Amino acid sequence: MGKRTLAVQVIDGVQVVFFGPGAIADGDWDHNLDVTRQHARTEYGVIVAGHPESTGISATQRRRGAEMWRAIGVEPRIAVLTDSVYQRGIATAVSWVTPGSLRAFSVKHWRQGASHAGADPRTVGLIRVALERMNEGYEAGLEFPR
Numbered sequence: 001m002g003k004r005t006l007a008v009q010v011i012d013g014v015q016v017v018f019f020g021p022g023a024i025a026d027g028d029w030d031h032n033l034d035v036t037r038q039h040a041r042t043e044y045g046v047i048v049a050g051h052p053e054s055t056g057i058s059a060t061q062r063r064r065g066a067e068m069w070r071a072i073g074v075e076p077r078i079a080v081l082t083d084s085v086y087q088r089g090i091a092t093a094v095s096w097v098t099p100g101s102l103r104a105f106s107v108k109h110w111r112q113g114a115s116h117a118g119a120d121p122r123t124v125g126l127i128r129v130a131l132e133r134m135n136e137g138y139e140a141g142l143e144f145p146r
Contacts, residue, residue, distance in 0.1 A: 004028045006050075007134045010039045012123040014114070018134035019050030019057075029061045033068050040074045045117025049081040049107065049131055051140040056087075062094070078102040079113030081131075083142075110144050 005025045007018045017032060036046075050056070057065070069076060080091040083106055091104035105113040110131065114124050128144050135142045 003137075004031070006032060007137065008032050008035050009130050009134075010035065011126050011130060012120055013039075013041065013043065014045040014047060014117050014119045014123070014127060015039065016127060016130045016134070017046060017048045018131065018138065018140075019048070019054035020138045021051040021053040021140075023055050024057050024061060026061070029057060029064070033065065036068065037072060040072055040076070042074060043118060044074050045077040045079070045119060047079045047081065047110075047113055047117050047119075047127065047131070049110075049135070049140075049142065051138045052084070052142075066097070075101070077117050079117045080104040081107050081110050081113050081142075083107050107142050108145055 003020065005020045005022065005028045008031070009016050015036060078101065080088070080102065082088055082091070082104060088104035088106070091102060095102035101116070103113070103116050105116070110128070111124060114127050119127055131144050135144070
């Protein structure tokens with residue numbers, strides 16, 4: 001199997017997800033949902049970033065994710081990191097129908113996104129390292145300022 005279309009890592013109750021370029025494969029989305037089911041608890045945050053050429057998740061994948069959150073009874077705090085004003089607008093619209101609290105941030109404001117997701121200030125550095133490693137792995141060219 002080739003490279004996954006997304007990467008996922010959980011750091012101290014915050015799930016960091018990074019989308020590669022193009023569409024997200026159903027099997028990779030299923031893996032992400034499995035990781036969520038294994039780690040989610042009442043207070044759970046998610047940070048989503050990705051390659052500028054990512055098309056994100058499909059409507060079907062989005063629906064399956066929302067159904068999973070409802071089924072496990074968790075309302076996540078989700079931070080979407082993107083420099084696209086268009087994608088931030090879409091994230092805002094999606095937030096109206098998504099369980100929990102979804103907010104979009106520019107990549108340079110990743111710390112505010114991490115705070116929204118409930119990251120402990122002591123682990124923010126680890127989250128940055130994970131984002132940078134995923135960014136390099138997908139050659140996305142994003143910058144997460146210190």
